[in-house]
Amino acid sequence: MTILDLFDAALADRAGHLAVDGATYDDLHAGALRVAGLLEDAGLRPGDRLALYVENRIGFVYAYLAALRLGVVAVPVNVLYRSSDLAHVLDDAGAAAVVTSAGTHAHVAALPWSPPAIDVEAIEACARDAAQPALAPAPAPGPADVAVVLYTSGTTGRSKGAMLTHGNLAAIAAQIVVAWRWSAADSLLVALPLFHMHGLGAALNGTLAAGGRLTVHQRFDAARVLGELRSGEYTMFFGVPTMYVRMLETAGDEPVPPLRLYVSGSAALSPAVHAAFGARFGAEILERLGATEFGFALTNRYGGPRVAGSVGVPPPGTAVAIVAPGTVDPVAAGDTGELLVSGPTVFAGYWNQPDATHAAFATTSDGTRWYRSGDLARYSAEEGVYRIVGRLKELIISGGFNVYPREVELEIERDETVRACAVVGVADAARGELPVAFVEAGAAFDEAALLARLRERLASFKVPKAVYVVEALPRNALGKVEKQRLAPPGGA
Secondary structure, three states: OOHHHHHHHOHHHHOOOEEEOOEEHHHHHHHHHHHHHHHHHOOOOOOOEEEEEOOOOHHHHHHHHHHHHHOOEEEEOOOOOOHHHHHHHHHHHOOOEEEEOOOOHHHHHOOOOOOOEEEHHHHHHHHHOOOOOOOOOOOOOOOOOEEEEEEOOOOOOOOOEEEEEHHHHHHHHHHHHHHOOOOOOOEEEEOOOOOOHHHHHHHHHHHHHHOOEEEEOOOOOHHHHHHHHOOOOOOEEEEOHHHHHHHHHHOOOOOOOOOOEEEEOOOOOOHHHHHHHHHHHOOOEEEEEEEOOOEEEEEOOOOOOOOOOOOEEOOOOOEEEEEOOOOOOEOOOOOEEEEEEEOOOOOOEEOOOHHHHHHHEEEOOOOOEEEEEEEEEEEEOOOOEEEEEEEHHHOEEEOOEEEOHHHHHHHHOOOOOEEEEEEEEEEEOOOEEEEEEEEEEOOOOOHHHHHHHHHHHOOHHHOOOOEEEOOOOOEOOOOOEOHHHOOOHHHO
16 A cells, blocks of 8 residues: 555545645645646656755645656655755765755755756636646556655754655555544644655655644744644644643633644653643644654554653554663663664665665564664553653763663653753763753742752762753754754863
8 A cells, every 4th residue: 555545545435525724635636647748748758857946835735645646756855954964865866856935946956966946826827727738648656665754853864865765655544544543634834844754754655544624834933833723624633732831821711612633743841831732722632753764654543642752652553662772681660771663654764875774774583673763762651652761862971870861851841930951971980971951941940959950869979960951952954953953161
């Protein structure tokens, strides 16, 4: 099964039903076939890579679906990329063409080399024009064929292209439809970029698989989002933690209908925000763990309990394991280890990087192939959920003791004056590394009081040796803190 099977199979029952940003399902189907014909006329053939370097708009959706049908590999590109980052993706993917907009074309044109550009407005015009010829009948790509190359955020070096097959995309969409009880009656509002797994794999593909309706904003504006949610038109909202913080700050006293489902991901949501949002909006946020390489490996249960600070349990079809890093040996119950993921959602490997692909996978004696996520996790038998306590590469080893950053961050986030925080390690001659904390905090923040509370709750080696108050933590386009950009003042 492929994402196209999920899409095409229900078209006969969805004629006239709104799909994405005012386009109906039959609009999408007919328009995507016309755009596929346009791409074929432009010389693209199955297996070629088509870069999508455009903001959230219906033209992105048409180009993406047309590429899937034609067997062309879609390569969504972060619209914030410029110069070096942009050149890396286009060159590494070997893009045969790139879809651009008025806002992105100049950045492509300024590169020393770039593939031919296709104007997204021409794609939208083609999709709407019933006189345009559609793609001639041709075999559809199979489940094992690569559908998308999604580039990782590149927080520890050059971003890598994760190859997701048609089967992967279908499995990811089908999985969250079941786990989150998504139906054709649902209407979803998002302001997430479609170049990312959260926006593409969850919001767009999930909507198409469920047969629901999707509205996509080009950028997040808390007041606008709240205004639309108050209209009563929507049943679902997907966001990242910073969006929920801004919504809380902006909501005021006017009521907001409790939607059927609020989902948070792409970064850790503090328990304080989880509790405050539930009290103010009358709905518990559902947290999940996602990644470019596997879609969504863990999710809090739709029917509850939704445990703040946790990422729940594996959805149907996915298996996880917690092992000693670098091995496939399970850790003792309740201990921390690296999270491994297996199942039909796990990607095929990294584009043109066989060594990185080999290093990313492990095979157990029963023949199961596991993806090494790099996440440090712990299973709580008492709560029946998994918790992420940090990244393997971010583990702080201080005087021979392991310090898991997320564990310390959760304690810091208990302080109601702290909006967000990040704990990182800094070099120390005596102990190897020392934990320090960076916090976004309100005017009432009291560093001495915070450290006193931490000393009561944490082992001494886990307590940050310094706390730096910053106006804003550095974040990527999805709101994930870029810890590699954090350094104490003066480089201490």
